[in-house]
Amino acid sequence: MSFYEICGGQPLRGELRVQGAKNSALPILAAALLAPGQSVIRNCPDLSDVTAALEILRLLGCSAVREGDTVLIDASQLTGCRIPDRLMREMRSSVIFLGALLGRLGRAELSYPGGCELGPRPIDLHLNALCGLGAEIAEDQGRLTCTCGQGLVGRELCLSIPSVGATENTMLAACAAQGMTTIVGAAREPEIVDLQKFLNSMGARVSGAGSPVISIQGGIPLHAAEHTVMGDRIVAATYLCAVGAAGGQLRLTGVDPADLAAVCSCLEEAGCRLCTDQEGISIAASGRMRGIRTVRTAPYPGFPTDAQAILMAALAGGTGTTMIVENIFDSRYRHVDELARMGADIQLAGRVAVVTGSRLHGAVVRSTDLRGGAALVVAALGAEGVSRVSGLSHIRRGYQGLDESLAALGADIRTRL
Ligand code: UD1
Numbered sequence: 001m002s003f004y005e006i007c008g009g010q011p012l013r014g015e016l017r018v019q020g021a022k023n024s025a026l027p028i029l030a031a032a033l034l035a036p037g038q039s040v041i042r043n044c045p046d047l048s049d050v051t052a053a054l055e056i057l058r059l060l061g062c063s064a065v066r067e068g069d070t071v072l073i074d075a076s077q078l079t080g081c082r083i084p085d086r087l088m089r090e091m092r093s094s095v096i097f098l099g100a101l102l103g104r105l106g107r108a109e110l111s112y113p114g115g116c117e118l119g120p121r122p123i124d125l126h127l128n129a130l131c132g133l134g135a136e137i138a139e140d141q142g143r144l145t146c147t148c149g150q151g152l153v154g155r156e157l158c159l160s161i162p163s164v165g166a167t168e169n170t171m172l173a174a175c176a177a178q179g180m181t182t183i184v185g186a187a188r189e190p191e192i193v194d195l196q197k198f199l200n201s202m203g204a205r206v207s208g209a210g211s212p213v214i215s216i217q218g219g220i221p222l223h224a225a226e227h228t229v230m231g232d233r234i235v236a237a238t239y240l241c242a243v244g245a246a247g248g249q250l251r252l253t254g255v256d257p258a259d260l261a262a263v264c265s266c267l268e269e270a271g272c273r274l275c276t277d278q279e280g281i282s283i284a285a286s287g288r289m290r291g292i293r294t295v296r297t298a299p300y301p302g303f304p305t306d307a308q309a310i311l312m313a314a315l316a317g318g319t320g321t322t323m324i325v326e327n328i329f330d331s332r333y334r335h336v337d338e339l340a341r342m343g344a345d346i347q348l349a350g351r352v353a354v355v356t357g358s359r360l361h362g363a364v365v366r367s368t369d370l371r372g373g374a375a376l377v378v379a380a381l382g383a384e385g386v387s388r389v390s391g392l393s394h395i396r397r398g399y400q401g402l403d404e405s406l407a408a409l410g411a412d413i414r415t416r417l
Contacts, residue, residue: 003390004403007412008362008383011248014409018236018254019045019400020069020229024191026093027168028198028227029053032073033062033100034175035202037224043254044071044229049397052091056083060101075104075224083110091397095123098146099169102135103176108146112139117334117369117394125159125166132157133170133177152177154218159185162212162299167192174216175204183214189300190259194230201225231255235399236281237263237307238374241314242406243283244272245382250409253280262303266292266311270318291320291357297327309335309375316344317382318357326351335372338365342376342383359384367391370398377402381411388416 020043029050032039044050046069054064054071061079065072081101088094088111101108113121127137127144133152138145154177159166167187174181186192188210196209202225205217231254240260243250244267257264257276264274264281270289275282292315297305305328315322316339326332333353336346341363345356362385367373373395380387389395392415395402403415 001390002392002415002417003388004377004392005414005416006377006380006387006389008246008380008385008387010246010381010410010412012243012246012250012381012406012409012411013248015251015253016239016405016409018231018239018252021045021191021194021232022047022049022398023164024194025050025229026053027096027172027191027195028229029057029071029073030096030100031172031195031198031202032224033057033060033075033078033097033104034172035222035224036076038072038074039224040226041071041073042226042228043069045069045232045400047396047398047400048393049091049093052087052094056087056094056097059084078105081105081107081109085111088113092121093165095126096165096168096172098126099130099172102130102146102148102152103173106148106151110144112142112144117331123165125161125163126169129157129159129166129170130173133173133181135173152218154179154181154216156182156184159183162187164189164192167214168195171195171199171206171214171216174218175199175206175222177218179218181216181218184212186212186214187299188212190230190233190256198225198227201227233259234304234306234371236260237304238310238378238399240264240267240281240283241310242378242381243285244270244289245314245317245378246411247285247287248410249282249284251280251282255280257281262301263307263311266295266303269293270315288357289314289318291315291318291322294323294325296325299328305329305332306371308332309371310378312346312353312355313339313375313379314382315355315357316346316379317360321354321356324353324355326353334368335375338368338372338376339379341365342379342387344379361385362387364388367394370394374399374402381406
């Protein structure tokens with residue numbers, strides 16, 4: 001079982017170009033299915049979730065080749081519409097292929113994604129929206145068969161929760177639906193804007209991404225296209241919090257500071273010095289982070305749930321008290337028990353966590369999910385002594401070369417096999 005061995009207390013210094021965003025690359029890879037020809041996706045991060053998406057594309061008959069950080073997808077010859085259970089289990093967001101398959105082939109077969117380490121992850125909003133466009137969905141022993149015999153037809157759809165995945169799935173299917181689809185109550189995340197850019201470069205007519213109302217003029221023949229995936233704002237937040245915990249000075253490029261406004265304002269309030277410009281973000285931190293006003297996770301532009309564990313880890317090694325309220329997922333505090341092994345003082349009551357800063361010490365800890373794992377690394381970087389963080393498969397779902405990048409910035413981190 002491999003693990004990171006981290007000797008904490010080394011400040012981080014230097015400059016880092018942030019990898020492409022996982023949560024943008026996945027729907028964009030699914031979108032490449034919508035048209036024949038070869039799409040070129042640049043800045044596509046090399047992560048286990050992306051590898052799973054490429055495997056799905058190959059199983060469906062596409063050619064999918066990685067050349068460095070560029071991925072070439074040729075979706076000219078689709079031969080299948082079925083995603084095996086194994087890949088659905090490996091990556092819950094495989095459900096994003098549903099809208100694209102329905103749009104391109106009029107049929108998709110996949111298993112119900114079920115729960116995950118964050119608690120129940122329903123897809124009712126995805127299915128309702130697709131049914132609204134004319135899809136028919138049958139469920140048999142956890143397998144879903146989705147068809148659209150009469151073809152998809154655009155209309156106005158309302159999402160009761162601004163679900164990121166449901167918004168993306170609907171955008172993909174709506175490109176193939178005849179007429180205009182309007183998604184009211186759409187998610188506003190920057191990754192949705194990136195998906196809109198790629199779809200429009202394929203010839204689609206999508207507008208409104210980044211606002212709660214997205215319009216898609218469907219039925220326009222699409223063609224393959226080129227796109228550069230946006231920088232990963234959660235990976236950027238992780239490095240910023242790592243500097244908050246360990247101290248130092250770091251400049252991040254390849255990410256839009258506007259996408260990180262909620263995270264940056266928390267770090268500033270906690271005593272870090274931040275400076276943003278068009279190319280990136282610089283952070284300087286010395287001394288321990290201070291407790292801050294209540295942090296409530298919320299859909300974008302609110303504080304991202306994906307950065308909750310990471311900020312908590314940095315605050316846990318600081319001073320003062322902070323209340324955190326997790327509003328998006330039911331079970332997103334599994335990292336708390338592991339942080340406690342490092343001496344963190346965190347009291348949980350339902351959705352609320354009260355973090356009282358204290359000096360953390362090294363410990364043997366295990367990641368239970370992707371961002372929870374990154375949080376343990378952040379805590380270990382700021383802790384006194386040696387920590388061992390296992391469960392690296394979770395971390396590799398979303399971070400490319402986390403150990404190497406941190407080591408290049410001066411962290412004492414090694415991967416042991
Ligand atoms: C995406 C991100 C994930 C992030 C999350 C919230 C990807 C690949 N993943 O996940 O990293 O944590 O957004 O920012 O982009 N819900 C329903 N029914 C549905 C769909 C969602 O009730 O059909 C609920 C969920 O249980 C959750 C909330 O809506 O409570 C938000 O989920 P959603 O935005 O859909 O998250 P994902 O798209 O799965």
